[in-house]
Each structure stands twice: as C-alpha cells, then as structure tokens.
Amino acid sequence: MGNAADADGRPEMLRLENLDTDIAPPRAAIEATLEAVGRDDANSYLPFLGIHALRGAAAERVSRTTGVDYDPDAQCIVSAGGLSGVLNTLLALIEPGDEVVITDPAYAGLLNRIRLSGGVPRLVRLVVTHDRWRLDLDALRDAVSPRTKVILTMSPSMPSGIVHTRAEWQAITEAAERADAWILHDAAMERILFTDDPVLHPASFDGMSERVITVGAVSKEYRMIGWRVGWIVGPKRIMNDIGLVSLTNVVCQVGIAMPGAAAALIAEDDGVAAATAEWKTRRDIIVKEMRDLPVVVPDGGWSLLIDTVALGMRPDLAAERLFRHGAIAATPMIGWGQEDCAGRYLRFVFANEPVARLEGLRERIRQSWSL
Known part of the structure; x- marks a missing residue:
C-alpha cells in the first residue's frame, strides 16, 4: 500500500x-546527531552494547516509569530499533515450540518475530466494549498454559490503540506468575496516551521486576523513526544472554544515531x-x-x-x-x-x-x- x-x-x-x-x-536530538556525524568515535562498532550515555539515559527512563532501580551497565542494552530488541530478546528467551501469548489484533511484525524465533503465537482476543477495546480476561486465562514462555505486551498497542487498565495488567502479571513466564513489554508508545491516566508498566507490579523485560525506542514518542535506536532493560539474570544474541544478530547499533537518542531522552522538553x-x-x-x-x-x-x-x-x-x-x-x-x-x-x-x-x-x- x-x-x-x-x-x-x-x-x-x-x-x-x-x-x-x-x-x-526534539531539536536537541537533531543537533547532537549532526555533531556526531563528524566524530570518529561515532563511526565505530564499539561499544557493542551501546554508548554509556544512552544506556544510562534509557535505564533512568525505565527506572523512573517503573520505580525499579536499573543498573545501566548490567541491565540495559542498546538495540538497533525497538523491533530488533524484541527479536533479540525472543531469541534469547524461547526454544522452538515455546508459546508466546499476544493480543489479537497484534502488529504483524511482532507475530512474525515470534515465528522467526521459533515460537508459537497464542492469540488473546480483544473485545469491543462501548466503542473501545478491552482485553478478554477469560481468553487470557485459557491461552496461558505450562507451554507459555513469554507474554508479549504493548500498551498503547499497535494497531488497536488499547491502553490496558490496572485490572488487565493485574490479570496479565498473575498469568505470568502462574506459568512462570516472562513478560516482554514493548513500551514504544507508552506515553502516547489520550486519557488522563498515568502510565502503567508491568514491572511496577509487586514481584514482577524479575520477570519483566522492557523494550523501548525513540521512533514513536520522540518522532525519530530514521535513527533506528532502541533499548532493552531487564533483570540481570537474562541480560547477558540477550547481549550475546544482539552481538550475533546485529553486531552493533547506528553509531551516529546514539548521541541524538541520548539527547532526546535527557532533553528538558522532549x-x-x-x-x-x-x-x-x-x-x-x-x-x-x-x-x-x-x-x-x-x-x-x-x-x-x-x-x-x-x-x-x-x-x-x-x-x-x-x-x-x-x-x-x-x-x-x-x-x-x-x-x-x-x-x-x-x-x-x-x-x-x-x-x-x-x-x-x-x-x-x-x-x-x-x-
């Protein structure tokens, strides 16, 4: 089309x-990117997991949202865009045949990344209530089983625009605990809210910080689609595996784009x-x-x-x-x-x-x- x-x-x-x-x-992001184009250190494979300034800014962003204190060196990796981060995380988490629970409708790119990583999508229907989307909690309970390895969430979601309520998040986190599954949360649009409600993040729920992995990016909120910069933030016990996949799959991020992404994250007015x-x-x-x-x-x-x-x-x-x-x-x-x-x-x-x-x-x- x-x-x-x-x-x-x-x-x-x-x-x-x-x-x-x-x-x-953000103007600060454009200026920092233009300055980086002429720098030798921005024209490099190194550091493989992302520049420290960006890892620090991304870890701080997720810490501020969740109330969880994330170490930028041990718990944050820079990815070549958000979807690269999702794929690399899935490759680190699942074995062929493992099931990944995701809503229906869902972004086809997420569904196909589940398949690329060897996973089997288990779709949970969204239902329309008073002209708005709601998560079918009965369908969620039915979809989660001992074969579930990951619940892949996004709120607001693309393409539906659903924003999960606290009750829906509670059901999701309880389902993950019952199945001993990870929650892989795509936070690409989390602040693009048309309600007066605060951002709700699954890692902020009691006991969830050790099973929630957050993938963010500058593409949507910061309007920086062409930069192809994202981040992965999660528990220490899994980040080394995700880092090894990242090295194998993409090697590194866009060097001249990372300073601009860091500038966007710390800008006084983003x-x-x-x-x-x-x-x-x-x-x-x-x-x-x-x-x-x-x-x-x-x-x-x-x-x-x-x-x-x-x-x-x-x-x-x-x-x-x-x-x-x-x-x-x-x-x-x-x-x-x-x-x-x-x-x-x-x-x-x-x-x-x-x-x-x-x-x-x-x-x-x-x-x-x-x-």
Whole structure:
C-alpha cells in the first residue's frame, strides 16, 4: 500500500497507511546527531552494547516509569530499533515450540518475530466494549498454559490503540506468575496516551521486576523513526544472554544515531506532550468524521481500526475502493491476527496527516464505499 501510494502521485492522497509522523524530533536530538556525524568515535562498532550515555539515559527512563532501580551497565542494552530488541530478546528467551501469548489484533511484525524465533503465537482476543477495546480476561486465562514462555505486551498497542487498565495488567502479571513466564513489554508508545491516566508498566507490579523485560525506542514518542535506536532493560539474570544474541544478530547499533537518542531522552522538553496533544486532535477529527461507522476508538498510539466486515466488505476490498475512489491509503489487517478478529478491520494511521487534510474524510469514504 505504501509503494502504491508513493507511485500514485495524487497530491490529495491521504497517507493513512504507514506509521510515519510529520511532527519533528526534539531539536536537541537533531543537533547532537549532526555533531556526531563528524566524530570518529561515532563511526565505530564499539561499544557493542551501546554508548554509556544512552544506556544510562534509557535505564533512568525505565527506572523512573517503573520505580525499579536499573543498573545501566548490567541491565540495559542498546538495540538497533525497538523491533530488533524484541527479536533479540525472543531469541534469547524461547526454544522452538515455546508459546508466546499476544493480543489479537497484534502488529504483524511482532507475530512474525515470534515465528522467526521459533515460537508459537497464542492469540488473546480483544473485545469491543462501548466503542473501545478491552482485553478478554477469560481468553487470557485459557491461552496461558505450562507451554507459555513469554507474554508479549504493548500498551498503547499497535494497531488497536488499547491502553490496558490496572485490572488487565493485574490479570496479565498473575498469568505470568502462574506459568512462570516472562513478560516482554514493548513500551514504544507508552506515553502516547489520550486519557488522563498515568502510565502503567508491568514491572511496577509487586514481584514482577524479575520477570519483566522492557523494550523501548525513540521512533514513536520522540518522532525519530530514521535513527533506528532502541533499548532493552531487564533483570540481570537474562541480560547477558540477550547481549550475546544482539552481538550475533546485529553486531552493533547506528553509531551516529546514539548521541541524538541520548539527547532526546535527557532533553528538558522532549516534545512528547505537545505531539500527543496533536495526535489526539487528529484522532478526534477522524472519530468525528466516522461517528456513524463501526470505528473502535483508540485510547493511545497512532492508529485506529474500522470493522469493514460489519459494513459488508472484506478489509482488502475496502482498502482497494478507498484507494481508487477516495484517494485514501489504508492497511487491511489480514494476517494481523485471526480472520474473525483482526481480519475484520482496516487500519487508519493518524500520525502523519494534519487536521486540515483529514476534514471531509467521511465524504470520501461515502463515495468510495457507497454508504
């Protein structure tokens, strides 16, 4: 869909298919990156696990969120982006055939990284309650078994935008304890919240810090997609294994990008609050435009889903019609979970189009779908 939109050339094409954003990164991050380009120490394989300034800033970020004191030298590794960190952690944790519990819908990239690492995804359905997503706690209990090695979490999640409640987190952490499983938490969007609730992190729950591994990145909150920098923070007993996988799989991170990432993490104003307010405004205009359609309202993140099957269309056909007749690029969620759950939905990303271009969206949808 992204390639098709690039090739199309129509200036009116709404780019709602890809997780980009037009909101600039922190100025401090750009300046630190530009300065690093000319430095010899930034043009190096070393240090293999990331520069100390970034490991310190990332460990401090996770410590501040969780209330757990993490040692940057023994409990933090820099990864070449968040998803690289997820894959390397999965490779360190599981053996072929081990089960990994994850919600449905889920990012296809996470599902495929579970498979690449030899794991078997066990999908837990999200259900729609009052136009918002909720975790099916009965389905969670049924999915977790003695074969469960990892519960892979994300809140806000992509593509759904679910933000787990305290009760949902409590159920997740209790399930991990019963199965003696790890929780691998993808925290890429944890501060992109459209509610007034504080950030909830599984490592902050009683007794969980020794089984929770956090993967973060500068891509979403800090708007630094092209830097490809993330971090892995977790218990000392597993970090050496993850470090060995990282060395084998990627070798090192982007040297000239790490100083910019460190600068973003310690910036006095990282711009996350202002960016989140703007993304919320864009979410609100799409929800308003589509208020008579089966849209599930996200409580955070960059995207929302519409149930096109409820309108009598498979999401791939709905996407084709939108592209041809409405100049809207959107992504069908086929392959992002089970056919009768994720496979019902079409995804709209609202991070990369300003409000002025989103106005009138409903009429373009009407013309495309004859609604």
